[in-house]
Amino acid sequence: MTKVSRRSMLKGGAAFAAGTTLGAPMIWAQNIKDVTLRQFGTGVSNLNDVANKVKEDLGFTLEMTALDSDSVTQRAATQPNSFDIADIEYWICKKVWPTGNLQAMDTSKIKNYDKIVGIFRNGKLNPDSVIAQGTAPHSVGFTEGPDGKGFVDNESGWMTLIPTIYNADTLGIRPDLIGRPINNWSELLNPEFKGKASILDISSIGIMDMAMVVESMGEYTYPDKGNMTREEIDLTMKIFTEAKKNGQFRAFWKSFDESVNLMASGEVVIQSMWSPAITAVKAKGVECVYQPLEEGYRSWGGGIGLSASLTGLERDAAYEYINWYLDGWVGGYLMRQGYYSAVPETSKNYMSENEWGYWFEGKAATDTILSPTGDALAQAGEVRDGGSFQDRMGAVACWNAVMDENQYMVRKWNEFIAA
């Protein structure tokens, strides 16, 4: 109850601040300490370390709630009053944006907007890059104006999400238990790994992993993996349902930590995996490789969205937070976990030369590489799996996707899990 009254009081304070233009910054600086913003998202980036640093640098309170991808989608779509800031992935944005629960953000207020990598602005890493299949972030990253409900494919000045984090995903393997090189996605269904493979149970991501495998097996080449027809969905599911019935999979996982446990305990030796999961397995002293594959990577990106109900002082605080987010400290923190920051050049200021060389430039480490929590991840001389930023993000074959036939796909996915 106290919180409600404090929040409504703040809104009053904001109106006052807006009324006294010149004196505003002073009042603003005083008031902002009392602001509390509620952020939710996946465990990937909803870190308490970030909230602590926000309190230290900006003075206001950030409340973090970490959920799995499905719950995140659910809350963003159905409970707009339960959050101020949504930390979501771009494919989730494609589902949530039309509900009107998020508000468009003015890029002119984003200090580092011009430094954001091309992937999030025009879809191209380099001017001559080809845009990968699937729900590419730039395609759902802009809307027509402050009240836009749709997506536009140019830099309109109004963003749906401010990009923060992204990565190129591939299969994780236990080299010590496999004992031979792995070069293709098709290895996931290789009978050699019967009962020792796993795939993630999040339909929008899993279907793309499946598509990579199907293409790699030579069973079928999709005109567009990111937008399958019903027949293509049926075909993909059929191949995987058969594999499942033959006992190919040990388990399915839903959050990245489950994949860590499966891998670290040796239940599974090859599976779809996310970068920090590899990091976590290695931190336990278990050998694990994020194997680059010939067919390329399946990529994803996430960003920060503002609740439609956010106004006044709180919205100002949220913009302040976003600018701070892109300013490098968080970027460096995320990069040292193996993700990429949307504005790599600011993150560089918060990383040592050795760290920057290892994580971004794909150089051999000159000294031990530590995670943000202090675990040793690599020794001097080691090189990051997959190499440099350009090598990895340049080899993206597809993005996590929400298709036109999404509802059909989801039902088929449910049947696959239940089969």
Added chain:
Amino acid sequence: MALPIMAVLVFFLILPIIMIVTVSFWQATEFSIIPAFDLENYEFLFGSNVTYRVFFNTFKYAFITWVFTLGIGFTVAYFLAFHVRTLTWQIVLFLLCTIPFWTSNIIRMISWIPFLGRNGIANSTLISWGVIDEPLDWLLFSDFAVILAFVHLYTLFMVVPIFNTMMRIDKSLIEAARDAGASGAQILWNVIIPLTKPGIMIGTIFVITLVMGDFITVRFMSGSQSANVGRLISNDIALLAYPSASATAVVLLLTVLIVIGIMLRFVDIRKEL
């Protein structure tokens, strides 16, 4: 006097059921649900053979779990009620059975994972004894693991009501039977079991409904590889497909109520309390 309890049930039991039934006829898009009258959810549900397999699975889990919990629960209750002689010991041993019940269900469930895993205690023990050469994969992430966890979680719900009815059996009846020359087995079969029937029925109702409504044990213990009806519903909920979740929920509710309705024919709960 009964008004407050009635009010709670109206708001949090009857209204939700009405809501679920209503929504089961609605339509859904990616992100919202639209009021409509549409049988599509039911058509899809009954049109997919996965549904039948999942319902079969649910009954299978319920039945096997029931057999094991009944066998174990009855034996334990019988031991406590007729072979432990002092009340103090009965209470002490009974409490000993209930203590694990107070730890979070989820923690108790996942604690099987390090026990049953490929490199878990069970496998390494069996290997060191020379019983097996290769780790047994079916110990974890299998139907075996699911049922083991169910039995572990719910046997107590069988022990308590059976123990309760056994304690109320007049000991002189048993002595009378013995004096009349009945053997131990005959006493068990002709005196104790018939008199314990109400407790068995109550325990059965508990176990069956808990297993049929479960969705989390199956997910954890099968490594997401098997499904029961509860998981079908929770998957749909996770994907915001509320109408189709509701349709499945309606069918599940009817199934459970029919099963329980049949059981209540055999026992008058109010009289037996």
Added chain:
Amino acid sequence: MEPRSRSFYVLSAFFALFLLFLYGPTITIAILSFQGPNGGLTFPMRGTSLHWFRDLFEQQAVGDIWGSFRRSFALGLMVMVTTVVLSVMGGLAFRKRFKGSSILFYLIITSLVIPSILISLGVGLIFSQSGLDVHWSTSGFGSQLTWTLPFGLLIMLAVFNRFDKSYEEAARDLGASSWQTLRHVVLPIIGPSLIGVALFGFTLSYDEFARTLLTSGSYNTLPLEIFGMTTNVTTPVLYALGTLTTVFSLIVIAVFLCLALWSTRRKARAGSDAGKGML
């Protein structure tokens, strides 16, 4: 005493095995919670230390264990008090036939057997469709009551089934008002069972997962937090929490047992004071 039969020893062995089965996993995680700082969720053990218990009291990378513990504790107390009060009222009402009593009884049974996730789904839908915000202390609270009230009421029905009405008649004959009879005769007699109802109410709520899943809103209760941790945590801190919750449950039981013991003692003493009047 007659000598123990052979079946006694067979059954004792069976009982011992049953206990081992019940406690096995709890012991497994208790052992694993004492791992060294590099420990994982599975065997083999990686060192031994108290690291994860200390870790539990520090801030986690994600989530808020102690906040959710406080919420669960508060919610447990709310549910406990409500369950006790409403069950006693319901139990008293059921002593006479009243209009709708059999409907209410079947509703209670339905409430007991309905799969938890249906309550969660239904209540969640009602709140979202009517534009209300779900919160653990409103929608979560109500949803949990549908689970604890059947237990409470059924226990009260059992108690009143065996209640000797002559005590009340005696009180009335001595000129006690119906409130006085309730306060000084009925409640003291059913007191120990009320402790049972309270214990049920608290622990069923404290441990409830499915009914709170879609009805707790922005802030997690402890079981939801634990569920979140199983997907977000890869360290034995989860097991340390499990070990601590077991210890905590033991303390709660011990407290309630002492209360029950104390109240029976007091009643026994009060019984010997018979004749001094009830005021």
